[in-house]
Amino acid sequence: MEGGSGGTLSEVHQSARKLLLKCSDDLARLERLEHSTSTSAAVDSDLSFAVKKDINQIQSLCVDMDRLWRSVAAKPQRDLWKRKVEQIAEEAESLKQSLDKYNSRIQKRTREANERAELLRRVNGGSDHVLRIFDDDAQAMHSVRNSARELENANALGEAILSSIHGQRERLKSAHRKALDVLNTVGISNRVLRLIERRNRVDQWIKYAGMLLTVVFVLAIVLWRR
Incomplete structure (x- = not known):
């Protein structure tokens, strides 16, 4: 085979x-x-x-x-x-x-x-292109840091304004209580007291509106600066 x-x-x-x-x-x-x-x-x-x-x-x-x-x-x-x-x-x-x-x-x-x-x-x-990308990123980070710093400043300003308004509110309350004591002492009628209380409520609404406008104004400044 x-x-x-x-x-x-x-x-x-x-x-x-x-x-x-x-x-x-x-x-x-x-x-x-x-x-x-x-x-x-x-x-x-x-x-x-x-x-x-x-x-x-x-x-x-x-x-x-x-x-x-x-x-x-x-x-x-x-x-x-x-x-x-x-x-x-x-x-x-x-x-x-x-x-x-x-x-x-x-x-x-x-x-x-x-x-x-x-x-x-x-x-x-393409090293030039890479460097250009890095430079753009650095500029963007710088802009972000500046924006964050401005927001912090605006927030501090808003807090100071609100603190001042709060202090004024406390002083107004104290003055209101003293005025009521004086009026009660001299016998002013209840109608006059109700008018004074209504005026006080109106003043509080005005105060709250002022606070709101202040906050809106601060935010507008921040957005405008960005």
């Missing part, structure tokens, strides 16, 4: 096994070199191409063996060779998948390196 390469089934199987061991060793070497900084990309590429070539050769030998085991006369021997050939084919496929994953990682790293180089080129070429 000879294959297309001129060998028997046993010889073809032995050749395939040797190639499997060689591919496995070369693939392991590739994975070690993947993390080595002293190895050139050309060496990795050449070794990867050699592994791919050997895997293709193994798969070609599997085609020959698949044809040869079918011509074995004894069924037990035929079944045995079938399992051996399938095992060789499975190992070759596993090596192929490992090689594909390795090539995918290399392509991804190459793409990421190119993207980083392009990004650095853009950053170095």
Whole structure:
């Protein structure tokens, strides 16, 4: 039983096994070199191409063996060779998948390196644009700080005005109480007292309106200065 390469089934199987061991060793070497900084990309590429070539050769030998085991006369021997050939084919496929994953990682790293180089080129070429952005940000922060300072000053002014109004209110209350005491002492009528109380309520409304207008005026000044 000879294959297309001129060998028997046993010889073809032995050749395939040797190639499997060689591919496995070369693939392991590739994975070690993947993390080595002293190895050139050309060496990795050449070794990867050699592994791919050997895997293709193994798969070609599997085609020959698949044809040869079918011509074995004894069924037990035929079944045995079938399992051996399938095992060789499975190992070759596993090596192929490992090689594909390795090539995918290399392509991804190459793409990421190119993207980083392009990004650095853009950053170095557009340094003026970056500085201009930083300057705009600094001006914006300065404007925000100025606005915050103006708001704090306006708030302090408003608090001082309200404190003054509150003091005046307390003084008015005290004067009102003293006036009521005096009026009660001299016997002023209840009608006159009600008129005075109504006038006092009107004065309070005027006072509250004045406070509201003061706050609105302060806010208007702040907004205008911004």
